[in-house]
Amino acid sequence: xxxxxxxxxxFLAFISVSGFSQDALHTMDRSIGxxxxxxxxxxxxxxxxxxxxGFGLGISSKNRKWDVGIRYYGRSGPINLxxxxxxxxxxxxTYKGSSTxxxxxxxxxxxxxxxxxxxxxxxxxxxxxxxxxxxxxxxxYLRGExxxxxxxxxxxxxxxxxxxxxxxxxxxxxxxxxxxxxxxxGKNEHIHVMLxxxxxxxYGYESFLGGTDFYNNKIRASTGxxxxx
Amino acid sequence: MxxxxxLFLVFILLGISQAKSQSFAGLSIGVSNNDNHIETVWFxxxxxxxxxxxVQLRYSQIRYRFVDAIAITDGSTVFGGLVFGFKxxxxxKYRLNFNLTSSYRYLSNDxxxxxxxxxxxxxxxxxxxxxxxxxxxxxxxxGAMLRTAMQFGETPILDEQMPSAIVLAGISYSxxxxxxxxxxxxxxxxxxxxxxxxxxxxxxxxxxxxxxxxSGPFSFFNF
Numbered sequence: 001x002x003x004x005x006x007x008x009x010x011f012l013a014f015i016s017v018s019g020f021s022q023d024a025l026h027t028m029d030r031s032i033g034x035x036x037x038x039x040x041x042x043x044x045x046x047x048x049x050x051x052x053x054g055f056g057l058g059i060s061s062k063n064r065k066w067d068v069g070i071r072y073y074g075r076s077g078p079i080n081l082x083x084x085x086x087x088x089x090x091x092x093x094t095y096k097g098s099s100t101x102x103x104x105x106x107x108x109x110x111x112x113x114x115x116x117x118x119x120x121x122x123x124x125x126x127x128x129x130x131x132x133x134x135x136x137x138x139x140x141y142l143r144g145e146x147x148x149x150x151x152x153x154x155x156x157x158x159x160x161x162x163x164x165x166x167x168x169x170x171x172x173x174x175x176x177x178x179x180x181x182x183x184x185x186g187k188n189e190h191i192h193v194m195l196x197x198x199x200x201x202x203y204g205y206e207s208f209l210g211g212t213d214f215y216n217n218k219i220r221a222s223t224g225x226x227x228x229x
Numbered sequence: 230m231x232x233x234x235x236l237f238l239v240f241i242l243l244g245i246s247q248a249k250s251q252s253f254a255g256l257s258i259g260v261s262n263n264d265n266h267i268e269t270v271w272f273x274x275x276x277x278x279x280x281x282x283x284v285q286l287r288y289s290q291i292r293y294r295f296v297d298a299i300a301i302t303d304g305s306t307v308f309g310g311l312v313f314g315f316k317x318x319x320x321x322k323y324r325l326n327f328n329l330t331s332s333y334r335y336l337s338n339d340x341x342x343x344x345x346x347x348x349x350x351x352x353x354x355x356x357x358x359x360x361x362x363x364x365x366x367x368x369x370x371x372g373a374m375l376r377t378a379m380q381f382g383e384t385p386i387l388d389e390q391m392p393s394a395i396v397l398a399g400i401s402y403s404x405x406x407x408x409x410x411x412x413x414x415x416x417x418x419x420x421x422x423x424x425x426x427x428x429x430x431x432x433x434x435x436x437x438x439x440x441x442x443x444s445g446p447f448s449f450f451n452f
Contacts, residue, residue, distance in 0.1 A: 034318070034325055036359055036372060038396040053416050054394040055373055057357060072373075072394035074417030078262075078428040106427060108394070108419055141423055147300060152343050154298050156422040168423065190323055190361060191369075227359050227371055229323055 033060030035067055037194060039224030043075055045214065048083045050075045052220065056113055056130070060228060067115040071132045071175070077104035077141060085140055085209050087162065095162060096150055107138035107215065109173055117181070124183035126192070128226075132175040136202055139168025140209050163208040171205025173215070181226055192226040250275035251441040253283070257452040259433030261414075263426060264289035264306070267433065269452045273312060275444050281314040285330060285452075294336065296344040297384045298424035303340035308332040308352065314449055322362045324447040330354040334378070350380040350389065356397070360447045370399035370450065374414060376429070391420040395429055401450055408437045408448050 036057050043050035053076070058069015077083075085103045095101050111134020118127045140163065147155045159167045177198030184191045202216040253273040260266055266289065273283030287308035293300060310332030317325040334350040358372040374397050378390035395416035401408050414431040435452045 034359075036357070038371065038373075038398070053396065055396055057373055074394055074419070076417035076428040106417070108417060110394075137419075139423065141427075152299070154422075154424050155300075156298075156424045159423065188322065188361075188363075225371075227361065229318075229320065229325075 030062055032062060033064055033229055034058075035060055035069065035226060035228040037224055037226045039073070039194065039196070039222045041073060041075075041198075041220045041222040043215075043220040044218055048080070050083065050107075051079045052076075052107070053079065054109075055224075056115075058113065064228070065117050067113065067117070067128075067130070069113050070110065071113040071130075071134070072108075072110045074108040075106060075138075076108075077106040077143070080105070087140075087209065089162065095158070096146065101146060101162065102143060103140040103209070104143045105138070105140050105210070107136065109136045109175075110134050111173065111175070124186065126181040128179040128181055128194075128196075130175070130177055130179065130196075130198075134173060135170060136173040136205055136215060137168065137170045138205065138210060138215060139207055141167065166206075166208040169205050169207035169210065172203040173200060173205075174203075175200045179222075190227060190229050192228070194222070194224050194226050196222045198222065250277075251439055251444045251449075253437050253439050253449050255408075255435055255437030255450075255452065257410075257412075257433045257435030259412075259431055259452075261292070261431035262429065263292060263294055263431070265292045266290050267431075269433070269435070271312065271452065273314065273449050273451070275441075275449070278444065279316045281449055283312045283314075283449075285310050285312050285332065287332070291336075291339075293426070295380075295389065295421070295425065296336065296338045296341065296348055297380070298386055298389065298421040299341070299344060300424075301338050301340045301344065304336060304338045306337070307335045310352075312451055314451065319445065319447070321446075324360040324445075326356075326358045326360070328354075328356040328358055328451045330356075330451065345383070348380050349382055350378060352390075353377045355392075356451065358397070358451070360450075362446060365446070366403055368401045368403070368447065370397070370401065370410070370412065372397050374416075376418070378420070386421055388420050388422075390418060390425055393418040393420075393429070399450070401448070403448060406439045408439070408450065410435050410437070410450050410452075412450075412452065 038055045041052040054073020056071045111132040113132040115130035149158045179196035181192040256270045269287045271285040275281045289306045291304040313329045315327045332352045336348045355375050361369040374395040375392035380386040397414045399412035401410035418426040418429045
């Protein structure tokens, strides 16, 4: 039998499976679970309460007490429009005729997350204790009309030039916190609202205007949902 | 075409029809901070209980996109791509899916004569999508989209868009073979050393018609 014939038979067997059985659907409920937690965070920074959006996503143990997954969120510039940083350019240097420019700041975090969940006597309420460790990237960037550079070059070229190549930086970051989960409906165990507080530390992050403590030793409060099964 | 090839194709089509599975056709319109308006049409076919495949075409009028990682505010895009849907898990009240939309992108620059008049690229939209049944007719959809995009050609930019933390939320209403859905995306974006969308918002409304044997309480919905 030729390879093509064999592939054809396998392909036809594959697409001809018509088993849309509902019977098997209920047998997996106590297998490995899944969780997805979209969240909004308020980050209590030195001079600003930053807005951040992101999610946690991963799998849960069979007893639904342990979660392992990723946490991914960002404090993006366009949702922090009033968080301005003034950069005084060196003597004699200007950008579009100005010696002072206003920069925006942004940040992103991607890390591994492990969490333990404690179900309280009232079964609709649970406390979740997440710990996370990963990489943080953050920087300062030109905003609005300043993103259209005078010579038509890429904006990042000018951002590097104006900030001595240190407009952005990377570092490691750890997070530790607690979240209160409340089951929205007694009839649906898959949807919870979430309120949380997280303490974060950064290691090795430094940028032109950020300094080492821009995100280090900070708290963020978060709210969102938890979808799980 | 040789008779053997024709018979082979007919045999495949017969095989697909033997599966007696469901197909979906739909269209949506939307707006985002990338585009003033986006129109999408799609066709998706359930090949097995777990796996579906389809095609998607999209047109948009540009609000803020990039050519050679430099922003433009006037132009248009056309996307043509394949959509693969994979059901990871299903129960009475929920379904967990992994969907991948893989699209070729043609971008026409109507604004900046210093840049290329057009570019070609690839956009990959892997989605982890959770469908939750609120009632027989109403479903809640949520999940994460890790959009990745790249520009090809004379100035290749492979990290034009890095996988980003974009959250999606939607709600759909189904009656018989008809569904309508409202879907929103929001989240930070990064790539191209900062010369990219820094934040992404999109809202779309869509209609979908299904035909063939119904494969379960959840419809495919990806736009």
